[in-house]
Amino acid sequence: MEAKVVTITSGKGGVGKTTTTANLGVSLARLGKKVVVIDADIGLRNLDVVMGLENRIVYDLVDVIEGRSKLRQAMIKHKQFPDLYLIPAAQTRDKTAVSPNDMIALCRKLKEEFDFVLVDSPAGIERGFRNAIAPSDEVLIVTNPEVSAVRDADRIIGLIEAENKGPARLILNRVKIDMVKKGDMLSPDDITDILAVGIIGIVPEDENVIPASNSGVPVTLNENSRAGVAFRNIARRLNGETVEFMTLENTGGLFQRIARLFAGGQSE
Amino acid sequence: MTGFFDRMLGRGKESSANKAKERLQFVLVHDRINLPPERLKEMKQEILAVISKYVKVSDEEVDIALEQRDRNNNTLIAEIPFSESLKTDLDESDMQDESGAANAMMLDLDDDDAVDEIVKHHDDDDSSAMDDD
Numbered sequence: 299m300e301a302k303v304v305t306i307t308s309g310k311g312g313v314g315k316t317t318t319t320a321n322l323g324v325s326l327a328r329l330g331k332k333v334v335v336i337d338a339d340i341g342l343r344n345l346d347v348v349m350g351l352e353n354r355i356v357y358d359l360v361d362v363i364e365g366r367s368k369l370r371q372a373m374i375k376h377k378q379f380p381d382l383y384l385i386p387a388a389q390t391r392d393k394t395a396v397s398p399n400d401m402i403a404l405c406r407k408l409k410e411e412f413d414f415v416l417v418d419s420p421a422g423i424e425r426g427f428r429n430a431i432a433p434s435d436e437v438l439i440v441t442n443p444e445v446s447a448v449r450d451a452d453r454i455i456g457l458i459e460a461e462n463k464g465p466a467r468l469i470l471n472r473v474k475i476d477m478v479k480k481g482d483m484l485s486p487d488d489i490t491d492i493l494a495v496g497i498i499g500i501v502p503e504d505e506n507v508i509p510a511s512n513s514g515v516p517v518t519l520n521e522n523s524r525a526g527v528a529f530r531n532i533a534r535r536l537n538g539e540t541v542e543f544m545t546l547e548n549t550g551g552l553f554q555r556i557a558r559l560f561a562g563g564q565s566e
Numbered sequence: 567m568t569g570f571f572d573r574m575l576g577r578g579k580e581s582s583a584n585k586a587k588e589r590l591q592f593v594l595v596h597d598r599i600n601l602p603p604e605r606l607k608e609m610k611q612e613i614l615a616v617i618s619k620y621v622k623v624s625d626e627e628v629d630i631a632l633e634q635r636d637r638n639n640n641t642l643i644a645e646i647p648f649s650e651s652l653k654t655d656l657d658e659s660d661m662q663d664e665s666g667a668a669n670a671m672m673l674d675l676d677d678d679d680a681v682d683e684i685v686k687h688h689d690d691d692d693s694s695a696m697d698d699d
Contacts, residue, residue, distance in 0.1 A: 444586075449593060481582065484590075492587060
């Protein structure tokens with residue numbers, strides 16, 4: 299399989315881009331892939347702490363781009379997976395320190411050596427976002443089942459189409475299954491309906507996620523975590539496997555399907 | 567039928583999830599075409615003003631809706647019933663016989679679609695047709 303640059307973006311902040319990037323990085327490495335994750339959020343470095351690599355940073359993305367360090371020197375090897383590396387963001391600079399062309403050149407180099415280059419995009423639709431999507435072969439949009447996050451996701455989908463980077467695929471994060479069943483939360487079907495976009499993963503709300511980031515060990519390494527399983531499934535799909543979705547259907551599904559049948563095959 | 571099962575699933579029209587879906591569909595139609603609801607309203611009024619120069623339109627029955635099947639596929643569908651033309655030199659009483667609600671102007675501003683397909687969509691409650699006159 300050809301090397302791939304995958305950008306993880308969202309529009310809205312706080313929906314789980316960094317958590318997703320860290321978990322996909324680890325999951326792909328567990329599948330035996332060579333992976334590098336890039337924190338493209340210049341000035342708001344975070345991927346390092348989520349992955350537990352914050353103590354090893356010497357050089358960063360901007361150092362590489364401005365020629366103060368070799369690419370190798372800025373790549374931090376993961377403690378547990380020797381084929382997983384992080385290129386951290388600069389903390390004291392801003393997004394103008396990097397250009398879309400810098401990112402394209404950097405990722406082109408990385409693709410020679412790695413199977414997957416994951417780019418963790420900053421929130422927003424400005425320079426940082428442009429930098430993050432410029433090198434991408436595939437864009438994943440993280441969103442939550444909330445009106446504000448879905449609206450922003452729609453805006454991002456439009457921008458990605460305009461840049462000819464589409465079709466993007468959706469990761470629906472922090473789904474509370476009980477609330478969806480009660481009609482208090484948008485369902486995955488509602489959201490794919492509204493956004494008219496393909497979905498690559500549905501990640502349930504999971505109380506294991508915060509303790510995992512507290513200790514810098516991505517939740518997907520916790521075998522009992524439902525979110526962890528969801529992230530592993532997304533990684534396998536990215537890797538070209540067909541993996542069935544663990545959806546609401548597994549629990550309340552039969553009834554819903556019957557309801558649909560009576561409603562003439564329409565979803566509600 | 568749908569309503570019954572929706573209620574059993576706790577997902578009636580009144581559920582907040584449905585409310586969210588409807589609100590999102592409305593706001594996204596306008597976001598995508600970069601035409602806020604107020605501007606659309608203005609446009610409709612202008613269209614009506616032009617048509618009213620030629621035929622007698624009763625405002626209450628006018629239906630101009632914006633429909634979006636996907637991001638780049640927008641259709642403006644107008645159903646504008648009118649009773650008679652406003653040709654000033656014609657005798658009013660002559661026109662009365664031919665008048666009636668049977669006259670309707672279908673305005674299809676989309677460049678490639680068949681009218682009946684659009685009308686079908688238009689009748690569908692679940693479509694994202696915006697109807698805010």
